[in-house]
Amino acid sequence: MSDLENTLHLEIADNAGKSKGKVTIALRPDLAPLHVARIKELAREKFYDGVVFHRVIEGFMAQGGDPTGTGMGGSKKPDLKAEFSAEPHVKGVCSMARSASPNSANSQFFIVFDDARFLDKQYTVWGKVTEGMDVVDGIKRGEPVNKPDKIATMRVAADA
Numbered sequence: 001m002s003d004l005e006n007t008l009h010l011e012i013a014d015n016a017g018k019s020k021g022k023v024t025i026a027l028r029p030d031l032a033p034l035h036v037a038r039i040k041e042l043a044r045e046k047f048y049d050g051v052v053f054h055r056v057i058e059g060f061m062a063q064g065g066d067p068t069g070t071g072m073g074g075s076k077k078p079d080l081k082a083e084f085s086a087e088p089h090v091k092g093v094c095s096m097a098r099s100a101s102p103n104s105a106n107s108q109f110f111i112v113f114d115d116a117r118f119l120d121k122q123y124t125v126w127g128k129v130t131e132g133m134d135v136v137d138g139i140k141r142g143e144p145v146n147k148p149d150k151i152a153t154m155r156v157a158a159d160a
Helices: 033-044 133-137
Strands: 007-013 019-027 053-057 061-064 093-096 109-112 125-131 150-156
Touching: 007 033, 019 033, 019 133, 033 125, 033 150, 125 133
Parallel strands: none
Antiparallel strands: 007 019, 007 150, 019 125, 053 061, 061 109, 093 109, 093 125
């Protein structure tokens, strides 16, 4: 039985709102309790609903979580202190995006398409895709993305 309080369900949609599929993410409060709490808080506020994947690089990652869709925005909540760990950035890992400052993560995150071990111990890992990686792999590429795919909904499984 999975831990519903530490499981996220994402519905990914194209720019027109047509569903591309569902993604399940196992959260890792053991690695990043503050970041997991923030992701769940924002998901419960429906902050991520309709937010695009603004930066999607083939062979690397899909980044979203910025309500402005530019990569420069975040939530109105304070930035988080880094919670770096030795957890490797491998296919399906979910990690927080940030500026040059290690303590600048807020709401933006990325999901890695392939191993990106050069990010290890420099970005906060907070989860991993357990189902629907094929949906993640199908997110429209670009930097910036023309007519980007988006998070239709992001929910904590315990709330479903």
